[in-house]
């Protein structure tokens with residue numbers, strides 16, 4: 001099965017080639033990922049979608065340079081994950097906002113730029129990052145009036161928006177998002193997805209996003225990578241050819257509902273094939 005997300009172009013693409021990951025747990029060996037092959041072009045919004053334990057977070061951690069692969073190679077626009085991490089060319093948006101409680105929202109965001117300053121001293125030609133104006137990003141995420149508030153003064157949805165702002169201001173060409181909305185209620189989640197879409201449409205950064213939600217995957221993505229459980233493999237890559245920019249209205253459209261059903265049925269097919 002061809003799981004390629006586009007023609008391979010090593011420096012303008014993310015290439016995941018025959019990646020496997022095994023965890024050795026003493027007398028038990030867990031095969032978390034087996035022979036994952038994916039290629040996707042810069043500016044693509046990709047979602048990893050699959051059942052619990054299929055290796056989504058493990059793959060994201062490998063891309064972030066936080067986890068070594070057991071076999072295979074990864075090229076992030078021509079760099080290894082370790083090189084990309086060193087140059088701060090990868091931004092990570094976690095499941096919980098993880099903001100420093102004693103700093104304002106704006107200071108939390110500025111801090112992420114401050115800690116990346118060593119990478120900014122690299123020769124301009126070596127730099128892939130273009131740090132963004134924090135006030136602009138805060139405004140785009142509807143947080144302009146809360147820039148000087150402390151995290152405790154914000155709702156959960158607003159804190160998560162602040163975490164997304166922190167990811168965007170770093171200006172890294174690749175943003176990794178590990179179920180960033182999973183702790184939010186459904187209505188807040190829907191609103192924040194639309195906000196993310198709005199900001200993303202403006203800069204078309206490459207994003208690899210993890211979710212368990214088919215509607216979330218379809219709404220946000222250009223490509224949905226459907227994975228199978230135990231061990232994690234790529235079952236299918238589904239093109240989401242819904243027009244952009246996407247707004248709330250698309251959620252009611254027949255094309256959207258059909259695509260969600262298609263992704264859910266491919267997930268079931270992968271699950272049954274595995275049993």
Ligand SMILES: Nc1ncnc2c1ncn2[C@@H]1O[C@H](COP(=O)(O)OP(=O)(O)OP(=O)(O)O)[C@@H](O)[C@H]1O
Nearest residue numbers: 023025030031032051052053054055056057058059
């Ligand atoms: N550090 C680790 N040590 C041992 N096993 C691990 C480790 N990290 C992950 N695993 C195992 O690897 C497999 C894949 O885990 P992973 O967290 O990547 O899945 P996931 O698809 O992100 O799951 P979820 O959707 O529940 O977050 C699981 O069986 C998990 O128990």
